[in-house]
Amino acid sequence: MNGTLIPQAEAPTQTAQTKGEKPPRKKGLNSNQIKLIAIAAMTVDHLLDVIYPGYPKVWWIIGLHIIGRLTAPTMWFMIAEGYSHTHNLKKYISRLFLFAIVSHFAYNFAFGIPFIPFQSSYVNQTSVIWPLAWGVVAIALCDPSKTKLRKWQQAALVLLICALTFCADWSCTAVLAILAIYSHRGNFKRQVAEMMLYVAFYALGYFFFADKVYGIIQLFAIICVPLVKSYNGERGSWKGMKWFFYIYYPAHLIVCGFIRLWLHGNVATVVGG
Numbered sequence: 346m347n348g349t350l351i352p353q354a355e356a357p358t359q360t361a362q363t364k365g366e367k368p369p370r371k372k373g374l375n376s377n378q379i380k381l382i383a384i385a386a387m388t389v390d391h392l393l394d395v396i397y398p399g400y401p402k403v404w405w406i407i408g409l410h411i412i413g414r415l416t417a418p419t420m421w422f423m424i425a426e427g428y429s430h431t432h433n434l435k436k437y438i439s440r441l442f443l444f445a446i447v448s449h450f451a452y453n454f455a456f457g458i459p460f461i462p463f464q465s466s467y468v469n470q471t472s473v474i475w476p477l478a479w480g481v482v483a484i485a486l487c488d489p490s491k492t493k494l495r496k497w498q499q500a501a502l503v504l505l506i507c508a509l510t511f512c513a514d515w516s517c518t519a520v521l522a523i524l525a526i527y528s529h530r531g532n533f534k535r536q537v538a539e540m541m542l543y544v545a546f547y548a549l550g551y552f553f554f555a556d557k558v559y560g561i562i563q564l565f566a567i568i569c570v571p572l573v574k575s576y577n578g579e580r581g582s583w584k585g586m587k588w589f590f591y592i593y594y595p596a597h598l599i600v601c602g603f604i605r606l607w608l609h610g611n612v613a614t615v616v617g618g
Contacts, residue, residue: 371577371579373575373576373577374572374576374577375576375577375579375581376423376576376579376581376586377580377581377582377583379419379423379573380586382419383419383420383423383572384590384593386413386415386416387413387416388597389409389412389413390409390410390413390414391413391455391597391598391601392601393406393409394455394456394601394614394615395604395609395614396604398605398612398613398615399614400556400558400559410562411562412568414563414565414566414568414569415565415568415572417473417519418540418566418569418573419572419573420473421519421523421540422536422569422573424477424481424523425480425484425523425526425530427481428481428527434481434491437481438481441474441478441481444478444591445471445472445474445475445477445478448472448474448594449474449475451472451594451596451599451602452471452472452514452598453470453471454602455599455605456601456602456605456614456615456617456618457602457605457611457613458470458613458615458617462512463512465613465618466616467511467512468511468516468554468616468617469513469514469615469618470512470513471513471514472598473519475510475514476513476514476515476516476519476520476523477519479506479509479510479520482506483502483524484524486503487499487503487528503520503524507520507521518543518546518547522539522543522544525539525540526540537567540566541566541567544563544564544566545564547563548561548563551563554616555616
């Protein structure tokens with residue numbers, strides 16, 4: 346992705362190209378480092394959900410949940426980045442949907458939500474990976490280099506995708522945010538502003554239909570800005586991060602599920618169960 350968020354590597358200098366020398370490392374954080382930070386925040390957030398259910402109003406629990414808000418928007422930026430760099434879009438989308446299916450069972454087990462959707466609620470019925478996968482589809486449908494669809498057709502299909510993802514964690518907010526982040530590449534302020542507009546609508550829903558304090562907490566997705574802005578456009582030397590996340594995400598949720606059963610029995614710990 347071009348622009349302020351995803352700066353492209355400059356051409357190596359003559360000195361850096363000298364045989365036996367490595368090009369100088371760019372300032373900032375590579376995608377591996379950013380993903381590790383997001384994974385750590387996500388893990389703490391999910392552990393709190395199963396250890397302290399019911400949206401407790403304890404200052405340090407709220408503080409840790411606020412830190413957890415950086416995970417989802419960071420994933421949205423990385424998904425848009427992944428789209429711009431993938432060499433095989435069909436494989437990328439297929440992999441994400443397969444990941445979404447596996448993660449559905451792990452997510453629902455973690456938080457005590459029935460595996461078959463809509464038995465107990467219409468929200469939080471599957472993991473955030475479901476709208477992440479559809480977010481990539483939405484980008485492809487609206488990407489002028491990959492589609493010949495007219496604007497009204499693109500809009501209609503995006504609305505359909507929003508309906509399909511409304512029931513997931515972060516709902517269709519994730520899809521619209523991913524689409525906005527990719528559409529406004531090169532304009533970081535516009536990316537953040539439109540992303541936060543969608544987050545605000547999600548926060549309002551949480552505020553009125555779940556919990557007022559935790560609705561406000563959703564707005565702290567803004568704390569992702571320094572993290573994603575520090576991205577230096579590099580992947581990092583470890584090529585296994587992609588597969589690590591594909592394994593870690595459902596695995597940590599399964600662990601959360603056993604903790605939930607051990608502490609509370611077979612009860613739901615988040616809205617949607």
